[in-house]
Structure formats: structure tokens, C-alpha cells
Amino acid sequence: MKSSGMFLVQAHLFLGVASALVIHSMPWKVACPYQCICQIKPWYSPQSVYREAPTVDCNDLLLTQLPSSLPLETQTLRLQSNLISTLDQSELQGLANLTELDLSQNSFSSTRHVRITGLQTLLSLHMEENQLHHLPDSAFSGLPNLQELYLNHNRLRNISPGAFKGLDNLLRLHLNSNRLVVIDRRWFHALPRLEVLMIGGNPVDAIQDLNFKPLGSLRSLVLAGMGLRELSERALEGLLNLESISFYDNHLTKVPKEALQKLPGLKFLDLNKNPIQLVQQGDFRDMLHLKELGLNNMEELVSIEHSAMENLPELTKLEITNNPRLSYIHPQAFQHLLSMESLMLNSNALSALHRETVRSLPSLQEISLHTNPIRCDCLIRWVGAEDDKPVRFIEPQSTFCSEPPELKARRLKEVSFREMADSCLPLIAPGTFPPYVQVRHGDNLALHCRALAEPEPSIYWVTPKGLRLSPSSSHGRYQVLTEGTLEIFGITAEEAGFYTCVAQNLVGADTRSVTVRVDGGGKAHLMSGWRVKDNLEVKDVRERYALLAWPASHNVPLARLSWLANESMEDHHRHSTRILAGTRGFNLTRLQPGTHYKVCLQLGPNDTSCVHLRTKEVPVPAASPDLTPAVLLAASALLLLLAAKACQGGASLGWKEQGQDPEKSHTSLLSEVKDQISASSPQQKQQQQCPAKDSTDCSSTKSSNTQHAQNVQGASTESR
Numbered sequence: 001m002k003s004s005g006m007f008l009v010q011a012h013l014f015l016g017v018a019s020a021l022v023i024h025s026m027p028w029k030v031a032c033p034y035q036c037i038c039q040i041k042p043w044y045s046p047q048s049v050y051r052e053a054p055t056v057d058c059n060d061l062l063l064t065q066l067p068s069s070l071p072l073e074t075q076t077l078r079l080q081s082n083l084i085s086t087l088d089q090s091e092l093q094g095l096a097n098l099t100e101l102d103l104s105q106n107s108f109s110s111t112r113h114v115r116i117t118g119l120q121t122l123l124s125l126h127m128e129e130n131q132l133h134h135l136p137d138s139a140f141s142g143l144p145n146l147q148e149l150y151l152n153h154n155r156l157r158n159i160s161p162g163a164f165k166g167l168d169n170l171l172r173l174h175l176n177s178n179r180l181v182v183i184d185r186r187w188f189h190a191l192p193r194l195e196v197l198m199i200g201g202n203p204v205d206a207i208q209d210l211n212f213k214p215l216g217s218l219r220s221l222v223l224a225g226m227g228l229r230e231l232s233e234r235a236l237e238g239l240l241n242l243e244s245i246s247f248y249d250n251h252l253t254k255v256p257k258e259a260l261q262k263l264p265g266l267k268f269l270d271l272n273k274n275p276i277q278l279v280q281q282g283d284f285r286d287m288l289h290l291k292e293l294g295l296n297n298m299e300e301l302v303s304i305e306h307s308a309m310e311n312l313p314e315l316t317k318l319e320i321t322n323n324p325r326l327s328y329i330h331p332q333a334f335q336h337l338l339s340m341e342s343l344m345l346n347s348n349a350l351s352a353l354h355r356e357t358v359r360s361l362p363s364l365q366e367i368s369l370h371t372n373p374i375r376c377d378c379l380i381r382w383v384g385a386e387d388d389k390p391v392r393f394i395e396p397q398s399t400f401c402s403e404p405p406e407l408k409a410r411r412l413k414e415v416s417f418r419e420m421a422d423s424c425l426p427l428i429a430p431g432t433f434p435p436y437v438q439v440r441h442g443d444n445l446a447l448h449c450r451a452l453a454e455p456e457p458s459i460y461w462v463t464p465k466g467l468r469l470s471p472s473s474s475h476g477r478y479q480v481l482t483e484g485t486l487e488i489f490g491i492t493a494e495e496a497g498f499y500t501c502v503a504q505n506l507v508g509a510d511t512r513s514v515t516v517r518v519d520g521g522g523k524a525h526l527m528s529g530w531r532v533k534d535n536l537e538v539k540d541v542r543e544r545y546a547l548l549a550w551p552a553s554h555n556v557p558l559a560r561l562s563w564l565a566n567e568s569m570e571d572h573h574r575h576s577t578r579i580l581a582g583t584r585g586f587n588l589t590r591l592q593p594g595t596h597y598k599v600c601l602q603l604g605p606n607d608t609s610c611v612h613l614r615t616k617e618v619p620v621p622a623a624s625p626d627l628t629p630a631v632l633l634a635a636s637a638l639l640l641l642l643a644a645k646a647c648q649g650g651a652s653l654g655w656k657e658q659g660q661d662p663e664k665s666h667t668s669l670l671s672e673v674k675d676q677i678s679a680s681s682p683q684q685k686q687q688q689q690c691p692a693k694d695s696t697d698c699s700s701t702k703s704s705n706t707q708h709a710q711n712v713q714g715a716s717t718e719s720r
């Protein structure tokens with residue numbers, strides 16, 4: 001949450017909540033309840049009104065009820081970390097000036113147990129980290145002047161539409177880290193003055209149109225960690241005063257530009273940790289008050305395109321850091337960013353930052369480029385040139401050249417202009433596209449190839465059939481975009497193969513290739529790692545058996561695997577088996593050679609994923625006589641165990657290790673599994689099998705033996 005923190009802190013600052021002043025507490029001579037501490041302490045209201053507040057601190061005392069005889073002058077009452085589960089108005093009798101009540105980390109399970117009928121003076125109520133699961137209508141009706149309400153880290157699953165009725169003066173509401181699955185616009189009708197809403201960390205996966213419409217005063221909205229995949233154009237409509245928004249850690253694959261256009265006053269925008277691949281032309285445009293933008297920690301981000309940021313006249317700070325695949329920023333990515341002072345680009349995969357990029361930012365004062373694989377050649381040469389206006393480098397002592405070899409490990413700022421070549425070869429960054437992709441027949445595919453060089457390189461692609469495709473020669477369902485992306489619409493199995501991107505200029509060329517596999521077209525060849533719906537995966541197919549694997553899912557008590565040879569469409573030839581939770585693989589045995597099968601794994605009522613596979617032909621035509629289609633249908637569970645994973649240290653199941661003969665690892669896995677199941681002293685056995693270097697991993701597998709045994713019993717074969 002670190003980087004989103006920046007924005008939250010900002011939000012606090014401009015709301016005037018945080019304070020840098022340190023004022024110490026003063027003694028308060030009063031009869032203080034047993035074990036509590038009574039002092040006069042500095043206190044700020046949510047609107048930054050300062051008070052010296054008589055404070056009773058009874059935190060961490062294992063109290064099950066409020067202390068009796070509280071001093072009547074008490075303004076702040078702290079009861080954090082106790083075991084209180086009910087509270088009655090009578091216990092607060094006579095506290096005419098109570099402004100803050102902290103009941104966080106207690107045992108409240110219902111607001112019905114908080115019987116407050118009237119606390120006119122209360123401004124701040126802390127109920128975070130309790131066990132509230134529901135808020136009924138008018139849950140906080142006796143608190144007409146409440147300004148902040150903390151309900152975060154409870155178990156709230158539902159909130160009645162009128163839950164917040166009576167909180168006309170509420171300014172801050174913390175609902176984050178609960179179990180809400182929807183955000184109901186009706187809650188907000190009661191909160192016309194709300195300025196800060198924290199509602200992240202709830203399993204909400206979509207924001208409805210006009211979801212926040214009643215919150216016309218809202219200034220800060222945090223939607224972090226919610227599983228949002230996209231945002232409709234009207235999702236944020238009505239938030240006319242919003243200044244800060246955080247989408248930290250969601251599943252957005254594109255910048256939600258239409259939705260953002262509905263926020264005329266936006267100053268701080270946090271899109272950190274979202275799987276956005278490209279920041280494209282027009283993604284950030286005409287946001288007239290945007291001051292700070294964060295695009296950090298994006299595993300998928302590869303490129304910032306031409307005019308990605310345009311006409312952001314108040315943008316002063318741009319952070320694009322910790323994006324392991326980001327290798328390309330178009331020289332004209334930034335247009336009309338007249339106030340930009342601070343450009344943070346450290347810890348990416350950038351080999352260079354183009355001179356033009358820097359020149360397009362007239363107010364630039366500082367730049368951070370460290371922890372990038374910088375090529376100290378023509379592109380970054382401007383750094384050493386005298387004529388450029390001075391731009392301060394952040395951490396210059398750790399900004400190193402990683403190429404060319406003769407300048408490697410030199411500090412960028414210490415390499416002179418003359419030492420760097422004035423023209424350079426194109427370089428396609430390794431992370432821009434993977435060496436291997438798998439798609440389904442009919443899918444659209446986009447492969448992003450980017451290269452920086454001087455002179456500027458041209459990019460073209462070569463298909464498996466040798467067709468050369470460039471931006472000017474698009475071809476049917478193939479299209480190459482100006483910046484180098486190859487798009488294939490409705491790919492077919494015949495188009496599988498080796499695609500190569502070529503970037504070339506006068507100096508030379510660089511190439512990079514990707515193997516594209518296409519399944520489902522009838523001619524697809526089965527390989528290990530073939531998958532459908534990211535779920536069920538065929539790990540290996542032989543003449544008479546197939547190995548299947550899927551990610552373990554913990555919430556599903558029981559799964560069902562079913563399979564059917566597609567030659568026999570009758571349903572009575574369908575076979576299925578139950579599989580216990582925690583099992584992640586299955587050896588489907590006694591299959592017929594050279595036959596298509598459809599195999600489905602059902603993990604819940606609506607969660608079924610299927611794969612098609614074709615068993616290998618028997619090389620010698622004489623097949624075993626004992627195999628008749630009707631009896632081919634039994635299965636034995638192969639338990640692909642945590643143990644196997646830990647010992648082999650492989651990807652999902654430890655099967656597909658790079659540089660290892662797949663054949664070999666299958667059989668060794670098999671024998672290991674068998675040994676584990678049959679071994680009378682499994683722990684001993686495992687220790688023998690585990691390579692010494694992995695001994696720590698292996699030791700963690702001991703406890704899974706019981707589970708193995710259960711799995712063996714739990715996978716029972718049935719047919720219907």
C-alpha cells in the first residue's frame with residue numbers, strides 16, 4: 001500500500017486533518033478510573049479544529065464493559081483493544097462534552113448492542129476491527145453531529161439502504177476491508193456532506209453507473225483492492241468535487257479514461273498495481289487540474305505511447321516506477337505538460353529516455369532513472385551535453401550504464417558526451433512480449449514490439465508463412481500499428497507458428513520472436529501446458545492416459561471431473577469422478593488411443609472448465625485386444641502433491657521445468673508420488689528423495705501426507 005499511501009497522505013493534507021505540530025500531553029488532575037490514564041491531550045477535529053482534550057485512555061485492559069465513574073469533563077475516551085461487546089447510553093451518562101469515542105478492536109457483533117440514544121457532542125466514533133456483519137436502518141441515529149465514522153476491518157456483508165440516516169454531518173466514512181459485494185447508492189443519500197470515503201478491500205467487482213451520485217461534496221475516494229476489471233463511462237458521474245481517487249490494486253486492464261473525464265476537479269490519481277499493458281494515446285487528456293499521477297507496480301505495462309498524456313496543464317509529478325516490463329516511452333508520449341517538475345521513472349526496464357521526451361517538459365526539475373538497464377549510447381547522450389538545461393538526477397550515484405560492455409557499471413552522469421556513440425542499433429527489449437503465447441482458435445491476439453534507436457527504427461513483423469507486415473502494409477486479419485504492435489483478428493490453427501518482429505535502422509537491426517500456439521481448430525497439436533479458461537490444463541497426453549492439472553481451490557469442498565469420448569455422443573458413455581478439495585491433478589487412465597475426448601472439471605455450480613484432447617495413435621497398428629470402448633472408463637487418481645511441488649520447485653506442479661527433459665520429470669514425479677503413497681515411513685522416504693539443496697522445502701511437505709491418503713480414498717470412480 002506504500003505508493004497509494006502517497007495519495008492518501010495528500011488527501012489528508014488538503015483536508016487539513018493531519019498535523020505536523022507535535023504538542024505534548026499535560027497532566028489532568030482528576031479521579032481517574034482504575035488502570036486508565038487521564039491526561040489533557042492535543043486533539044484535532046476532522047475539520048482541523050484544535051482542542052486540548054481531557055482524555056481517558058483505557059486501551060488494552062481486557063475490559064468487558066466500560067469503566068464506571070468516568071470524569072464528566074472527558075472529551076476523548078479510548079477503549080481500544082478490550083473485550084467490550086455492549087455499550088449503553090447510561091454508561092456515558094453526564095459526559096456532556098464527549099467528542100471522540102474509540103471502541104476499535106473490541107467484540108461488537110451488532111450495532112444493536114451499541115445503544116446510544118443521544119450524544120450531541122460526539123464527532124468521532126471508532127468501531128474498526130470489531131465483528132459487525134450487518135448495519136440496519138438508522139444504525140447510528142443518536143449521533144447528529146458525528147463527523148467521522150470508522151467501520152473498517154469488520155465483517156460487514158450487508159448494509160441497509162438507510163443505515164446512515166441521521167448522519168447529516170458526516171465528513172469521513174471508512175468502510176474499507178469488509179465483505180461488501182455491492183456498493184448501494186441509497187446509502188449515500190443520507191450523507192450530503194461526506195468528503196472522504198474509503199471503501200476499498202471489499203469484494204466488489206463492479207461499480208454501477210452513477211453509483212456515487214449523491215456524494216457531490218466528496219473530495220477523496222479510495223477504491224483500492226476491489227477486483228475492479230473495468231469502469232463504465234458513467235460510474236463516477238456526479239463526483240463534481242472529487243480531488244483524489246485511488247484504484248490501487250485492482251484488475252483494470254485499461255485506463256478508465258471515459259469515467260475519469262467525469263471528474264472535473266481531479267488532482268491526484270492513483271492507478272498503481274493494475275494489469276494495464278499500454279498507456280495509449282488519449283488515456284490522460286485534458287484533465288485540467290491533475291497534479292499527480294501514479295502508474296507504479298504494473299507487472300504488465302510495456303509501453304507509454306505517443307500522446308499518452310496530453311494537455312495536463314497542472315501536472316507537476318508523474319510517477320511511473322517499478323514496472324518490470326516497461327521498456328518503451330515514446331519520444332512524444334508527453335504533450336503540453338507545462339508544469340511537470342518531477343518525473344520518476346526508476347526501476348523499470350527502460351534502456352533509454354529520449355531527449356525529446358525531456359525537451360517536451362519545459363518545467364522539468366528532477367528526474368529519476370536509476371535501476372533501469374540503461375544503454376549509454378546515442379539515445380541518452382543528452383545527459384552529458386552541456387547545452388541542455390540542467391535537470392537534477394535523483395540518486396545519480398546509483399544510475400548506471402548496463403550497455404555497451406565497455407561502459408558497463410559506469411555511472412551515467414560520469415560518462416562524457418564524447419564517449420557515447422552518436423547513432424545506435426535498435427534494441428527490442430526482452431520483456432515486451434513473451435517467447436511463447438497460447439490462444440484459442442478465433443481469438444484476437446496483440447503482440448507489442450517496441451524499439452528505440454537513433455535514427456528512429458522502423459518495425460515490421462514476419463509471419464510463419466513468411467509474409468512481411470508493416471504499418472503500411474496491413475493484410476486481411478493482420479494489422480501492424482505504427483508503434484509496432486501486431487494484431488491478429490480471429491486467429492486460426494493454421495496461423496500458429498513463429499512470428500518475428502524486426503526493428504531496423506541504417507545502423508542495423510534487432511529481431512525477437514514469439515511462438516504462437518492455437519488450439520481448438522481441429523488441427524491443434526497437444527502440448528504440455530495447453531489450457532482452456534485458465535483452469536483445467538492438459539499436462540501430458542499419451543496413447544492411453546492423459547495427465548490433467550488445475551489450480552487448487554480451497555473454498556470448494558468437492559469437485560467433479562467428467563470425460564467423454566466425442567465419438568460416442570451418448571450420455572451413458574460419460575464418466576465422472578469426485579475429487580476431494582486440495583487435489584490438483586488427475587491421471588485419466590484407460591483411454592482409447594487416437595481418440596478425441598472432452599474433459600470437464602466442475603468446481604461449483606457455475607464454474608466448469610473443459611478441455612479437448614486427443615490421445616496419441618498407437619505406433620504399431622496391432623492394438624491390445626482387451627480394450628473395448630465400454631470398459632475403457634475408469635480412472636485412478638494421481639495425486640499431484642504439494643510435496644511434488646516443493647521438492648521439484650517447479651511452476652504450478654513442478655512438471656515443466658525449464659531445461660529439463662519433461663519425460664524425465666514426469667516419471668520421477670510419478671515414482672515419487674507412488675513411493676509417498678506406499679511408503680510405510682513417508683517422511684523418511686521423502687527426505688531421501690529430496691535433493692539436499694531443497695531440504696527446507698521438502699521438510700514442509702511432511703504434513704501433507706495425511707492429505708495424500710485422504711485424496712486416495714476420496715477420489716472414487718463412478719459412471720452413470
Ligand SMILES: *[C@@H]1O[C@H](CO)[C@@H](O)[C@H](O)[C@H]1NC(C)=O
Pocket residue numbers: 072073074094095096097
Ligand atoms: C463542557 O465544555 C464547556 C465549554 O468548554 C464547559 O463550559 C463545560 O464546563 C464542559 N462541561 C463539563 C461537564 O466538563
Ligand SMILES: *[C@@H]1O[C@H](CO)[C@@H](O)[C@H](O)[C@H]1NC(C)=O
Pocket residue numbers: 522566567596612
Ligand atoms: C471430435 O472432435 C474433433 C476435434 O474437435 C473433431 O474434429 C471431430 O469431428 C469430432 N468428432 C465427432 C464425432 O464429433
Ligand SMILES: *[C@@H]1O[C@H](CO)[C@@H](O)[C@H](O)[C@H]1NC(C)=O
Pocket residue numbers: 605606
Ligand atoms: C449460476 O447460474 C445461474 C443461472 O445462469 C444463476 O441464476 C446463478 O445466480 C448463478 N450462480 C452463481 C453463484 O453465480
Ligand SMILES: *[C@@H]1O[C@H](CO)[C@@H](O)[C@H](O)[C@H]1NC(C)=O
Pocket residue numbers: 545547587588589590638666667670
Ligand atoms: C498414468 O497412468 C498410466 C496408466 O496407469 C501410467 O502408465 C502412467 O505412468 C501414469 N502417469 C503418471 C504421471 O502417473
